[in-house]
């Protein structure tokens with residue numbers, strides 16, 4: 001494919017060189033003349049393992065060249081990768097200035113390309129032949145004129161692929177309108193648009209390019225996604241074709257998690273050190289647990305956590321750290337984060353304006369009657385305290401069967417439980433204007449009505465949440 005790469009920084013330079021190495025015909029574009037000249041001299045503008053040799057090779061082969069001329073690059077390519085920087089503003093917000101500017105420039109060049117194509121088609125219609133004025137209009141001005149005019153003449157739809165990291169919504173709400181305005185056409189119809197985030201790590205980015213952890217394609221339409229797929233043909237790793245905002249969000253999920261992992265490991269290491277424990281020995285065993293630790297366990301958004309262990313153990317670990325003068329901001333904010341999540345459920349109830357509330361589920365997780373530190377008990381307590389008329393059903397919880405610490409816990413936290421517990425799902429449904437669903441108990445799922453009466457607040461992402469989402473009165477905490 002003929003590819004233009006906008007921005008020859010770490011990402012653009014590596015992408016351009018590697019795509020050229022895969023056999024594509026690549027033209028790099030940068031506003032920085034020094035970077036353009038370096039590439040054209042066969043030298044890398046960034047320091048990276050293997051990039052120097054690769055650039056020398058692909059430039060010598062004629063597979064990669066660079067320019068400062070946007071128009072030339074657009075005319076000479078059928079797909080453009082946008083790799084410009086998206087730094088932080090002083091207040092932490094994302095700077096989209098470079099993205100906006102390059103999108104406008106590309107849009108304007110694409111408008112010219114389309115005009116040239118239409119002129120080419122007109123001259124073709126009249127039987128004047130493709131060597132006529134229509135094609136030379138585009139071809140005459142550019143070094144890659146033959147290729148550009150060829151694309152224009154053949155009517156190949158140009159695809160713009162954003163690789164820069166940007167917040168969900170940036171592409172569809174900011175960049176696509178800009179592109180459409182300048183092109184004078186519709187994205188997804190006249191031009192292809194996709195978001196294809198970058199997962200390379202500086203230092204090993206050439207290796208990572210050829211062996212990526214995954215390929216994510218946020219596609220505006222199927223054809224845009226197909227173009228991106230074609231670019232990376234034969235590269236290993238799973239491919240995920242998703243809506244554009246999902247692709248944008250995935251990059252943030254990855255980076256936030258990576259930062260969190262490192263912060264967690266370092267805080268834990270600092271606590272271990274203070275307690276005279278070898279943190280690497282601890283982590284060796286921690287990492288060996290592929291069921292609960294290094295696994296998908298606990299990574300699906302849902303309701304708050306609770307139970308007799310997690311809150312208690314986090315509290316004592318943080319306390320031990322504080323006693324040893326070890327600052328652990330991540331660990332000490334886990335419980336507040338959990339409380340904030342519980343508060344979101346309370347707010348969803350408040351927003352309905354209803355007073356009669358049903359709650360399905362009460363124990364701290366399915367299949368147990370353990371109520372100690374159950375987030376649903378906490379939720380019930382909050383709602384009861386705010387004067388809501390509450391009815392609760394949990395098939396596993398019967399007051400008469402509760403014993404020992406479990407019974408004591410409920411008696412102190414929710415002394416009115418006996419009046420609030422309902423024997424059946426129907427009793428709760430008859431009472432409630434709004435139902436909080438905190439369980440996936442099949443008896444509850446089977447009985448939950450559709451259509452908004454009662455309204456449903458889904459705390460567990462119900463199996464039919466996708467359908468319910470379109471219904472009135474449904475709101476999901478984990479959407």
Ligand SMILES: NC(=O)c1ccc[n+]([C@@H]2O[C@H](COP(=O)([O-])OP(=O)(O)OC[C@H]3O[C@@H](n4cnc5c(N)ncnc54)[C@H](O)[C@@H]3O)[C@@H](O)[C@H]2O)c1
Nearest residue numbers: 007008009010011030031084085086098102164165198202
């Ligand atoms: N560096 C990484 O390892 C990495 C990894 C994944 C994703 N990302 C993301 O990729 C994007 C690029 O990152 P980077 O580190 O390569 O940035 P960078 O700052 O190294 O490079 C950006 C380049 O874009 C050029 N540029 C700016 N405006 C331009 C325009 N209008 N036309 C042409 N070129 C223009 C700049 O001159 C610069 O050379 C960012 O959104 C970043 O968050 C970076």
